[in-house]
Amino acid sequence: MDKTAIYIESVRLKEMPGEDALSSLSVVQFLQKEKLVFDRDVTIFTGENGIGKSTLLEAIAVAAGFNPEGGSKNFRFSTKDSHSSLYRYLTLSRVGYFRDGFFFRAESFYNTATYVEEMDKIAPLLQYYGDKSLHERSHGEGFLTLMNSRFSGKGLYLFDEPEAALSFTGLLQFMLHIRKLVGGHSQLIISTHSPVLLTYPGARIYELRKDGPVSVSYQETAAFSLTKQYLNQPEQMLSYLFCEEDGDSTGSPDGCFR
Secondary structure (H helix, E strand, O other): OOHHHOOEEEEEEOOOOOOHHHHOOHHHHHHHHOOEEOOOOEEEEEEOOOOOHHHHHHHHHHHOOOOOOOEOOOOOOOOOOOOOOHHHHEEEEEOOOOOEEEEEEHHHHHHHHHHHHHHOOOOOOHHHHOOOOHHHOOHHHHHHHHHHHHOOOOEEEEEEOHHHHOOHHHHHHHHHHHHHHHHOOOEEEEEOOOOOHHHOOOOEEEEEEOOEEEEEOHHHOHHHHHHHHHHHOHHHHHHHHHHHHHOOOOOOHHHHOO
């Protein structure tokens, strides 16, 4: 592995946050005792809703100097302060200096696109975003344009649920962009539910669980195994799901799958 592609080597807590919502997160409790290591150029966080994936990624991004709502380190805008205070308690172990960088948040990408458009009135900025307002593209097209036009390599790139913008083929294109960035000496940290992104070759996958983050293969993640099980037998899984909801313990497709 080329160590020049690692800009954040590890993260740990320098002190325990006092907020109950943060201190109750298993990943926060883990970081109080151990550091989380980033030893590959692509690291992926996965796990159930509410387990702390986005909270951790957001805290790493803000601690690294990025705008909480997304963008580069030069972006300074805020529509609503919804980010947690976890970044205040983190210590990032850094290796080297990244030339480029970007924090992508699916939920606030609209605000990022608006900021780019407004700043272009002051200085030419759209030329780095495909020479066209990102609002004039679909969500997925805007995201892929961002990847293709804006990111130059030798950078730190953080993505929070990028699959929200992408179709299946879009996800495959995204993985091609990841490969190009990795080849250009970049480090990527991604939070995702996508079983497709989890298959990226050589990625370090941390599944955030109730007992803390665990390094696993993509086959061992709940997102991949449950999706595979569902796609192999959707009718059977829906039958059990609907029967349980309807209070029918027989599991009969005729009685529940309708």
